[in-house]
Amino acid sequence: MSILITLLAFAVAIGILVTVHEFGHYWVAKRCGVKVLTFSIGFGKPLLRWQRGEVQWQLAAIPLGGYVRMLDEREAPVPAAELNRAFNRQSVGKRMAIVVAGPLANFLLAILVYWAIFLNGVEVLIPRLGSIEPNSIAAKAGFLTGDTIVAIDRESVNSWAEARLGLIERAAAKASIQVEVVRPNGGTVSRTLDFADIDNEWIDGDLAGRLGMSIAVYRNELGPLLTDGAAAVAGLKQGDRLWKVEDKPTPDWNSFAAAVRARPNLPTHISVLRAGQPVEVRVVPKSVQDGDKAVGRIGAAPALDMDAIHALNKPVQYGVISALGQALHQTWATSALSLKMMWRMLLGNVSVKQLSGPVAIAGYAGKSAQYGLRAYLEFLCLISISLGVMNLLPVPVLDGGHLMYYFAEILRGRPLSERAMELGQRVGVGLLAALMVVAVFNDLTRLVGG
Known part of the structure; x- marks a missing residue:
C-alpha cells in the first residue's frame, strides 16, 4: 500500500507542478498574441489528446515534464497570414516574458499554497534542545540539554525549522557562527560553532543531528x-x-x-x-x-518521549496580510538557500551526494502524503520552488538558458547564430544528463545503503 501511495503522491505532484509551469508559458504566450499549437503534460507518445480551439491538449507517456509548442518558423513553415503570431517574430521583450512565465508560475503556486497554510494557522516547534550527544561538536561547544536557541549570528530564531536551516546555510559557507541560547534557569549565553573543517557530506537535513543536537527527548529505554x-x-x-x-x-x-x-x-x-x-x-x-x-x-533506536516533544508545539495564527508576508518570505528564503547550496556545490563546499533524483523525490512525496495534507502541501511548495529555481539557471535547454540568449541578443543588437544556439543546446543537454546520472546514482546508493 505504501508503494501505491508513493507512486500516486509523486504522480499528482509532478502533474500539478508541470501543469502550472507550462500554463505560465501558455497564458503569457496567448496574451502576447502568439499562436499555441500544443499543450503537453509529459513527453513522448500521446496517450490521451483532444482539440480545443487552435490548441491540441495531450497527456503523454513519459510523465517527467511537459511542453508548450508554439508557432515558430524555426520548426516548420508558417503561412504568411500568421507570421505575426509566430514566436520567433515577437519582440525580445515578449519572448523573455513568455519564457520566464513558467518559473514564475511555480513561485506563484508556492506563495499561494504557503499563504493558505499560514492563514489556516500553523504549529512550530520551539528550538529547545532535548538531547546533546556526548563528545559531539555541540557538546564540546558547550551546548546543554534544555538550551533554547534564540539567535544565530544575531538573527532571531523562532522555530526548530529556522534553526536547522540557519545551521545548514552557515555550514555550507564554512563559517564560524555564534549561537545564542537561553538556559533552563533563564540566563542567556553565546556558544561558538566552527564549520571550517566540517565534512561536506554532513551538510544536509540531518546536520543538527550530526553536530550532536536534537529537540528529541528520549526515555531511558529501547525504541x-x-x-x-x-x-x-x-x-x-x-x-x-x-x-x-x-x-x-x-x-x-x-x-x-x-x-x-x-x-x-x-x-x-x-x-x-x-x-x-x-x-x-x-x-x-x-x-x-x-x-x-x-x-x-x-x-x-531510542524511545521518544512524545509528551515532551508535543509540549514543544507552539500554535501561531496569522491574519490575511501577515500570512501573505510569511508566504513571500518563505518562498524567497527557500529560493535563496537553493541557489546558495547550488553555488557552494560548484565550489566544492557541499557534496554532490546531496543531489536527489526522481526516486528520492518520489519517496519524499510518499512520506509527506502519509504525514497528512499540510506536510504534502509543504512538500509541493518546496519542489515547486526548486523547479522554478532550476529552470532559471543559465543552462541552455532550460528557460534560464533561453533568457541568456535573449540578453545576448539585446547586447549584440541581433540574435545569436543558429550554430551558436545549437552548440549551446548540446552543452546544456550534456550538463543535464550528467546531473541526472549523478542524482539517480545518489538515489540508488541511498536505497542500497538504507
Missing part, C-alpha cells in the same frame, strides 16, 4: 529495533530499560549509544531491565563508517 539487527537477533526487545554496557552504567540513551558506538565488531555484554528483572545479552555491534572512523551499530 524500535531492526528485525535483522544485532540487538533484535541477540534477544533485546523494544521497551527494555537501559542499564549497563560492559558493566558500565548507562542510565540514558546518550550514554548507552556512546558505549555501543565505541565497540565496533567487539563482543559486548549489554544488560537491561525487562519487567523489572535484569536481562543480559551478548551483542556484536556492526562496524560502520561515520566520517573518518568506524563506529558500532546494533540496529536499535
Whole structure:
C-alpha cells in the first residue's frame, strides 16, 4: 500500500507542478498574441489528446515534464497570414516574458499554497534542545540539554525549522557562527560553532543531528529495533530499560549509544531491565563508517518521549496580510538557500551526494502524503520552488538558458547564430544528463545503503 501511495503522491505532484509551469508559458504566450499549437503534460507518445480551439491538449507517456509548442518558423513553415503570431517574430521583450512565465508560475503556486497554510494557522516547534550527544561538536561547544536557541549570528530564531536551516546555510559557507541560547534557569549565553573543517557530506537535513543536537527527548529505554539487527537477533526487545554496557552504567540513551558506538565488531555484554528483572545479552555491534572512523551499530533506536516533544508545539495564527508576508518570505528564503547550496556545490563546499533524483523525490512525496495534507502541501511548495529555481539557471535547454540568449541578443543588437544556439543546446543537454546520472546514482546508493 505504501508503494501505491508513493507512486500516486509523486504522480499528482509532478502533474500539478508541470501543469502550472507550462500554463505560465501558455497564458503569457496567448496574451502576447502568439499562436499555441500544443499543450503537453509529459513527453513522448500521446496517450490521451483532444482539440480545443487552435490548441491540441495531450497527456503523454513519459510523465517527467511537459511542453508548450508554439508557432515558430524555426520548426516548420508558417503561412504568411500568421507570421505575426509566430514566436520567433515577437519582440525580445515578449519572448523573455513568455519564457520566464513558467518559473514564475511555480513561485506563484508556492506563495499561494504557503499563504493558505499560514492563514489556516500553523504549529512550530520551539528550538529547545532535548538531547546533546556526548563528545559531539555541540557538546564540546558547550551546548546543554534544555538550551533554547534564540539567535544565530544575531538573527532571531523562532522555530526548530529556522534553526536547522540557519545551521545548514552557515555550514555550507564554512563559517564560524555564534549561537545564542537561553538556559533552563533563564540566563542567556553565546556558544561558538566552527564549520571550517566540517565534512561536506554532513551538510544536509540531518546536520543538527550530526553536530550532536536534537529537540528529541528520549526515555531511558529501547525504541524500535531492526528485525535483522544485532540487538533484535541477540534477544533485546523494544521497551527494555537501559542499564549497563560492559558493566558500565548507562542510565540514558546518550550514554548507552556512546558505549555501543565505541565497540565496533567487539563482543559486548549489554544488560537491561525487562519487567523489572535484569536481562543480559551478548551483542556484536556492526562496524560502520561515520566520517573518518568506524563506529558500532546494533540496529536499535531510542524511545521518544512524545509528551515532551508535543509540549514543544507552539500554535501561531496569522491574519490575511501577515500570512501573505510569511508566504513571500518563505518562498524567497527557500529560493535563496537553493541557489546558495547550488553555488557552494560548484565550489566544492557541499557534496554532490546531496543531489536527489526522481526516486528520492518520489519517496519524499510518499512520506509527506502519509504525514497528512499540510506536510504534502509543504512538500509541493518546496519542489515547486526548486523547479522554478532550476529552470532559471543559465543552462541552455532550460528557460534560464533561453533568457541568456535573449540578453545576448539585446547586447549584440541581433540574435545569436543558429550554430551558436545549437552548440549551446548540446552543452546544456550534456550538463543535464550528467546531473541526472549523478542524482539517480545518489538515489540508488541511498536505497542500497538504507
